[in-house]
Amino acid sequence: MTVQISPSVLAADFARLAEEAAAVADVADWLHIDVMDGHFVPNLTIGLPVVNALLKHTRLPLDCHLMIADPDRWAPAYAEAGARNVTIHAEAAGAPVRTLRMIRSAGSRAGLGINPGTAIEPYADLLPEVDMVLVMTVEPGFGGQPFLDLVLDKVRRTRQLIARHGGEVWLQVDGGVTEETIGRCAEAGADVFVAGTAVFGATEPAAAVRVLRSAADAARRRAAEHG
Ligand code: DX5
Ligand code: ZN
Numbered sequence: 308m309t310v311q312i313s314p315s316v317l318a319a320d321f322a323r324l325a326e327e328a329a330a331v332a333d334v335a336d337w338l339h340i341d342v343m344d345g346h347f348v349p350n351l352t353i354g355l356p357v358v359n360a361l362l363k364h365t366r367l368p369l370d371c372h373l374m375i376a377d378p379d380r381w382a383p384a385y386a387e388a389g390a391r392n393v394t395i396h397a398e399a400a401g402a403p404v405r406t407l408r409m410i411r412s413a414g415s416r417a418g419l420g421i422n423p424g425t426a427i428e429p430y431a432d433l434l435p436e437v438d439m440v441l442v443m444t445v446e447p448g449f450g451g452q453p454f455l456d457l458v459l460d461k462v463r464r465t466r467q468l469i470a471r472h473g474g475e476v477w478l479q480v481d482g483g484v485t486e487e488t489i490g491r492c493a494e495a496g497a498d499v500f501v502a503g504t505a506v507f508g509a510t511e512p513a514a515a516v517r518v519l520r521s522a523a524d525a526a527r528r529r530a531a532e533h534g
Contacts, residue, residue: 308477308498310523312516313337313370315481315503317352317450324357325364327507334516337370337392339481339501341450342385346376347399348448355384362389372420372481372501374447375399379406386413394418394441394479397430407436418479422447423458427465434472439499440465444492445482450503454483459495466496486518490526 314335319327328338340358345351358369368391373382378395379402385393386409393410397419400406410417419433420441427440434440442462445452462480469476480492481501489500502519509515 308475310493310520310527311336311477311499312506312520312523313339313479313499313501314506314512314516315339315341315450315501316507317341318503318507320507321353324361327512328361328365328367330512331506331516332365332367334513334520335367335506337499338365338367339370339372339503340390341503342371342373342375343448344375347396348374350448355381355388358385358390359388368392370394370418370501372418372441374420377401382406383409383413386410386415390415392416392418392439394420394439396420396422396447398422398425403430403433404436407433411436411438420447420481421461423455427461427468431468431472434469434476435474437476439477439479440469441479441481442497443482444480444484444488447482451508452483454485454488456491459491462492462495462497469496484519486522489519489522490529493523493526494530 343350343352370392371390407417416438418439419437479499480497484502485505506515
């Protein structure tokens with residue numbers, strides 16, 4: 308899979324979401340939407356009404372990351388609304404297989420997210436049910452936190468499990484992804500990169516996306532050369 312960049316609107320101006328999305332529309336692959344409910348994570352952000360509004364104002368596919376306590380109840384509605392990807396958290400899902408299947412049958416890609424302290428191995432059997440694994444590289448809830456290098460070994464292990472499984476499953480990292488850290492993620496096997504502060508905190512968000520992409524591409528080339 309080629310490198311994909313998913314700017315997170317968590318770091319954008321919430322009063323100007325359509326304009327912020329437009330600023331990266333020509334260079335980004337996705338628009339990452341952090342849905343937080345004040346229960347699964349302490350923060351509270353946006354939900355389905357804002358996703359519905361954004362769908363009318365951007366041509367970027369929406370990458371909805373549900374940090375909510377009851378994804379079984381709410382995730383299918385995001386898929387039905389037209390989000391191209393819907394990621395639920397393993398720690399929150401009561402019936403992940405059923406919910407992932409509902410997301411797919413509504414026409415979206417299905418993602419499974421895990422927090423820094425959650426191991427991937429217990430979820431290996433779910434790989435046939437997912438289109439993407441999201442390995443959080445910070446504790447979820449807030450933007451602008453420092454990248455957790457301790458998660459990189461899990462990124463590597465996840466890439467190995469995906470290779471063993473054989474299907475095409477994308478591997479996303481989210482949290483503290485910057486020009487400085489993105490290379491390590493790419494070398495460890497990630498191919499979809501979420502970045503909030505590094506994109507919308509920059510003076511020129513589109514230029515920041517280009518910088519991230521070329522840093523990830525360069526790291527992948529290095530990793531390929533060194534086997
Ligand atoms: C954190 C969110 C991230 C956040 C990343 O809980 O899931 O998507 O926006 O923000 P940065 O890139 O600033 O760490
Ligand atoms: Zn996120």
